[in-house]
Amino acid sequence: MTGDRREPAGVGLSALTKDYPGGVRAVDGLDLDVPDGAFFALLGPSGCGKTTLLRTIAGLESATSGTVRIGDRDVTRLPPGLRDVGMVFQDYALFPHMTVADNIAYPLRIKKVGKGDRRAAAAAVASSLGLSDLLERRPAELSGGQQQRVALARAMAARPKVFLLDEPLSNLDARLRLEARTFLKKLQHELGVTTLFVTHDQAEALAMADRIAVMEAGRIRQVGTPAEVFRRPANLFVASFIGSTPMNLVDARVTGGLVEAAGARLRPPVHVDDGEQVVYGVRPEYLDFSPTPVDEAFHGRVVVVENLGTSSLVTLETGDGVLVHVVVPEDAEPEPGGEGWAAPRPGRALLYREGDLMQNDVTAAA
């Protein structure tokens, strides 16, 4: 949209640690490489340190140890204003006493750009975000979606190397959020500026980002594309965190070359030795429901049927009391109380040993 060439500006973190006074370690020896131009999500439950990480990259928090690199500059000890980042805050933090135009032009005012030039620049950015009619309004007179776009415009005004967005969608209502998701993704694609955003909503991360870092307790548990993170969660934490309907994770034991989980005897997706204690994981979407007996399937009684719109989430209670969730397409829903079988689709099941995904090239063919 801006058209001009930028120098490449990825973000690199190495051994980054942030301790708060009182002994809380919010970010714990973290290494991360965000490639230039990526739309990168920092995803995790609340309190996992994702916002602290973003603020440390912005310079609002100082790193206890480790380094932050933006482009080829080490910015670890630089104040926020010299890091060349644009930030959108969770509450947008628009200055309430300034008009939209003054808000957008504020970064340029600090850079001592003349009044006429900065009004022109603000008007240009505003028109690219469809804010031209609102320039003389105050933030209090704008809707949530408009405020968000003003905050984006302000972050864009000084043409920073990196955008940092803190929970950009959490202040919008559900319908607007979907719209803003599409808008943000399109905008990021057009601008091509490296963008990091923080979210606790896995659906948001999957939908918007090119790459996702899943965080827990100040550490990164997995980095990958949305498809990788969704299909092959690297550990039980990511497996249980990603996905709108949680993954079935069933304690299992290997006997006679087969995995015995909740009464079912299933073919293992990777090579495992007899007697091993593992966790068998399969997403409800990757299970096929059958009202008649099938081989290599979980078997149980239908206890709950939840309507998801175009499909239903069926909960089976197996003989030993384990609950298995299956997504069933519309018009095929069973009645609660009946019997059901749920067979994993080939190549979609995962095995976890001691919390980590078991990798094996042999399974690629399965």
Added chain:
Amino acid sequence: MRTALRRIAATTFVSLVLAFFALPMLWLASAPFNADPKINVSLPSFTLENFRVLMDDPYALRSLRNSVILAAGTALVVVVFAALAAYALSRVRLPGRDVLLYLLLLLSSIITGTAAMVPIFLLATQLHLVDSHLGVVLVLSGGLLPTAIFLLKDFTDATPASYEEAARVFGASPLQTLRHVVVPVIRPGLAMVGIWTVAQVWGDFLMPFLLLRDPDKAPASVIMYTFYTEGGQPDLALISTFSLLYSVPVVAMYLLVSRRYGFRFHGGIKR
């Protein structure tokens, strides 16, 4: 029928109460224009003679100017220092911060001017601040600051830290952040504290009476007590005229600020 009677009774009662409280105001509005005012409200035989006599009084106008100096000086000191202190107290996590604040507030309301009169006078003498406006300004500021800090801290607490962080991310220095963001956002609070300070100082008698020996430097509240006749009786004509002049600036200030801020003196700026 009964409800109508009840309403008539209630309205009559309220009118009587209002009239009772309105009488002094009426007296203040009518007495200065009366050639021979008494302690009652009557339609004056209109005269401006009282104002002429007052203009001839060597101390009257000068005392009003002194009041303005004291009030403005104290308001300036209180607003600046209370803003800095309130801002720091609401942004910096300090162990025992709230206790400290409540203690200051408590002490400032327990140890009133009367109780601290003698030590303050001795201190002022030692510091050569007797008979100077600066001395009065400092002493009054000290007494008003705890409450002012307490009032302003509510405003700074209600201002999200993300405003300042946004300014920082865009490269603003601390001073720019203060000037561009913090002060404009808490301006209604600053105005409130400023006005409150002016009103407090304007009506204060004890400290200027104690610390200013020279009648040339005395403010209006002190000079008011000198309007007696030779017989030792209060000179009602002069007192009422002076009282009217004395109250006009405060009323004007309230009207001005009310127009500017609509008396929305609570909860900071709506976001």
